[in-house]
Amino acid sequence: MAPQREWFEKDYYKALGVSKTATDKEITRAYRKLAKQYHPDTNPGKEDQFKDVSAAYEVLGDPVKRKEYDDVRSMAGPSGFGGTSGAGGWGGGARAEDLGDLIGGLFNRSSRRSSGTRGPIRGSDLEVEAHIGFEDAVNGVTTTLNMVSDVTCQTCHGTGSAPGTSPVVCARCQGTGSVSDNQGFFSFSLPCPACGGRGTRIEKACPTCRGSGVESKNRQIRVKIPHGVEDGSRIRLKGKGSAGANGGPAGDLYVVIHVAPHKIFSRRGADLLLTVPVTFAEVALGTTLTVPTLDGQVSLRVPAGSKSGLTLRARSKGLPKVGKPNEVGDLLVTVEIEVPKHLSQEQRKAVEEFAQATTESPRKYLEVESNARK
């Protein structure tokens, strides 16, 4: 919140008719009463009073702004800055300048902190993609990633100055990194244009990094990918991102995992999924399926009369759970009835016989529906 010029000129306490020690409640009450009294909808011609009251409440009604306002006013002494007296006002050259410095000194406290480009700067976070096989995701794998990223320049160790030289204190800002720009009563703090806010200037740039202090390097990073990792997971490697500046810490590296699909399995969390085609005869009569797992086989009973889409569960034949190495997911086998595209003569005969022996239509309930409509 930047203080307003108005703050020096206007006594908001007076505008609301309250004392400087008024409580928040008293201020709100006074504002409500006056706002009603001057509201332009019901009191035409009172716009200015209404504005004054609103402006006063905008500051005094906010404890943070009120505190700033009080600070500003207390610098001016009990008589305020004399905004009402037309004679002196803000015109006096020397006095206004002194005041500008005084105010500038007060207000720059916060802006200088935020423009602190001179302090240590954390390196940026980086993201790299890793492609791993299905089994590697199941069992975990240690892999090496190749990447290009900014690292601290080896030649100058990050100073940006050629070897044997060192940065000099910036003459423009005397090493503070900021310059002030006086505009009327206010003084703004800006990053020094001569040194870019660093406070120092490089006289002879490092030939490797041309003064930036960082260089792009091919890096090889060993990453331990935990077992059970899923496609799309992000692994965070602390401090393996870009190098920091001015002694700041390095950023983090995020490794995005892409897991290649398996030939026959898919997965949902720690559960392994498998779809198995079966014939109509197998589900009609019931059968035992022998299906592969990640480390062998498992036999599952399909009961006679099973529906297409039935899912059978082979307990603990899935994947180890992330973070719980002793817990393993299940293998879920979904049976799907496959209808042959072509029938041999023998098959056709058998199916026709089956059809003749089938006296009841499975769509009987639909017939009931359409009869009812007639």
Ligand SMILES: [Zn+2]
């Ligand atoms: Zn360098």
Ligand SMILES: [Zn+2]
């Ligand atoms: Zn400078």
